[in-house]
Amino acid sequence: xxxxxxxxxxxxxxxxxxxxxxxxxxxxxxxxxxxxxxxxxxxxxxxxxxxxxxxxxxxxxxxxxxxxxxxxxxxxxxxxxxxxxxxxxxxxxxxxxxxxxxxxxxxxxxx
Amino acid sequence: xxxxxxxxxxxxxxxxxxxxxxxxxxxxxxxxxxxxxxxxxxxxxxxxxxxxxxxxxxxxxxxxxxxxxxxxxxxxxxxxxxxxxxxxxxxxxxxxxxxxxxxxxxxxxxxxxxxxxxxxxxxxxxxxxxxxxxxxxxxxxxxxxxxxxxxxxxxxxxxxxxxxxxxxxxxxxxxxxxxxxxxxxxxxxxxxxxxxxxxxxxxxxxxxxxxxxxxxxxxxxxxxxxxxxxxxxxxxxxxxxxxxxxxxxxxxxxxxxxxxxxxxxxxxxxxxxxxxxxxxxxxxxxxxxxxxxxxxxxxxxxxxxxxxxxxxxxxxxxxxxxxxxxxxxxxxxxxxxxxxxxxxxxxxxxxxxxxx
Numbered sequence: 001x002x003x004x005x006x007x008x009x010x011x012x013x014x015x016x017x018x019x020x021x022x023x024x025x026x027x028x029x030x031x032x033x034x035x036x037x038x039x040x041x042x043x044x045x046x047x048x049x050x051x052x053x054x055x056x057x058x059x060x061x062x063x064x065x066x067x068x069x070x071x072x073x074x075x076x077x078x079x080x081x082x083x084x085x086x087x088x089x090x091x092x093x094x095x096x097x098x099x100x101x102x103x104x105x106x107x108x109x110x111x
Numbered sequence: 112x113x114x115x116x117x118x119x120x121x122x123x124x125x126x127x128x129x130x131x132x133x134x135x136x137x138x139x140x141x142x143x144x145x146x147x148x149x150x151x152x153x154x155x156x157x158x159x160x161x162x163x164x165x166x167x168x169x170x171x172x173x174x175x176x177x178x179x180x181x182x183x184x185x186x187x188x189x190x191x192x193x194x195x196x197x198x199x200x201x202x203x204x205x206x207x208x209x210x211x212x213x214x215x216x217x218x219x220x221x222x223x224x225x226x227x228x229x230x231x232x233x234x235x236x237x238x239x240x241x242x243x244x245x246x247x248x249x250x251x252x253x254x255x256x257x258x259x260x261x262x263x264x265x266x267x268x269x270x271x272x273x274x275x276x277x278x279x280x281x282x283x284x285x286x287x288x289x290x291x292x293x294x295x296x297x298x299x300x301x302x303x304x305x306x307x308x309x310x311x312x313x314x315x316x317x318x319x320x321x322x323x324x325x326x327x328x329x330x331x332x333x334x335x336x337x338x339x340x341x342x343x344x345x346x347x348x349x350x351x352x353x354x355x356x357x358x359x360x361x362x363x364x365x366x367x368x369x370x371x372x373x374x375x376x377x378x379x380x381x382x383x384x385x386x387x388x389x390x391x392x393x394x395x396x397x398x399x400x401x402x403x404x405x406x407x408x409x410x411x412x413x414x415x416x417x418x419x420x421x422x423x424x425x426x427x428x429x430x431x432x433x434x435x436x437x438x439x440x441x442x443x444x445x446x447x448x449x450x451x452x453x454x455x456x457x458x459x460x461x462x463x464x465x466x467x
Contacts (some may be wrong), residue, residue, distance in 0.1 A: 012386070071325070072332035076341055078280055101269060 052087035119190035130420035219368035281344035328376035334358035357462030384450040392457030395464035
């Protein structure tokens with residue numbers, strides 16, 4: 001029995017999800033590949049966004065994939081860490097901004 | 112002052128200094144137990160085995176393994192301690208061939224080719240042959256290493272030499288990590304010296320190209336995108352210009368193989384190379400249009416085969432017995448390191464060879 005939920009070699013099998021639903025799988029990968037093509041944002045910028053989101057959703061496959069992708073694009077470790085801090089700031093901010101709700105409630109009940 | 116990163120495998124008396132040990136690693140393990148297909152088997156799938164040469168276009172001459180740098184990835188295992196230097200006699204034999212070859216490009220490499228004591232004489236003589244594209248692969252820091260080399264930019268200009276130089280990144284950290292402390296600063300100064308006399312300026316016929324190869328166990332990204340990023344950063348930060356960027360994949364031999372094994376990246380890297388295998392790159396791999404000459408005059412299908420001591424499979428083995436038409440009739444010698452030239456958009460000393 002597999003001892004962990006995640007296996008790094010599963011990342012290489014991502015494409016296999018189409019085997020159980022060809023139509024939707026194909027549509028997804030076509031969309032996915034289109035998203036990462038250069039548009040108003042460069043492929044490099046998109047790679048950094050993907051890396052930050054990967055950490056936010058804590059997807060080990062995505063972290064593996066977009067760290068490697070960033071290195072291939074010449075993205076430095078300093079740039080990668082800055083992108084993560086953006087993700088961290090938004091996550092932290094999302095927690096703290098709800099503090100206003102808490103403050104409102106306290107003020108209403110016990111102000 | 113450039114601080115050397117490390118010592119050559121030869122100096123360290125590493126097992127991997129021996130070509131046969133490298134070939135053993137490349138043939139055993141995952142390639143022996145069938146986990147991954149051998150390169151021969153892979154190219155046979157698209158009926159490209161045996162690999163055969165096309166018309167000779169590039170004559171690449173390695174004038175010696177001595178270098179002022181000891182880069183971590185170096186496939187030559189070059190360094191200050193390497194004493195293999197082409198003699199004037201062998202250079203003369205090369206010149207006879209250069210005068211008569213059908214190749215349009217002469218590509219002089221090393222080590223640091225400028226450290227060969229007869230380098231300038233050789234360039235002066237070779238430039239008289241009127242070859243269309245005369246490349247010298249300069250590591251840049253040599254220009255700043257010693258006063259006797261400070262006139263190299265002017266010397267290159269006088270002989271219309273096409274300068275091709277390594278630059279693994281536009282930042283100091285990544286460059287020095289691969290090539291040694293201080294290399295980035297010296298390289299930037301050397302590029303400024305070259306720019307100052309017209310090298311690398313748009314529309315200038317003094318060609319200055321850069322070679323990018325990854326600083327670790329990963330494959331290069333898209334060559335055009337990297338070129339854009341290099342150009343933007345070098346212009347913005349240092350007011351430096353150059354013409355083209357060649358993205359080259361690190362082949363798993365010599366010091367890069369040593370690094371892959373020591374960092375436990377060898378198998379993953381070989382998997383990555385095999386997964387990125389692009390059959391359309393095989394048609395244009397550099398061994399199909401290049402011949403490599405070693406410091407002692409022997410002939411190889413490419414610089415990598417030279418370092419693995421895999422000579423051409425031909426009756427003609429040495430520059431002194433050179434015969435272009437006989438050499439054309441040969442099977443190219445291959446091993447698993449060849450996957451490095453067929454990954455993604457392919458890789459050669461002139462950069463990518465196919466569209467992804």
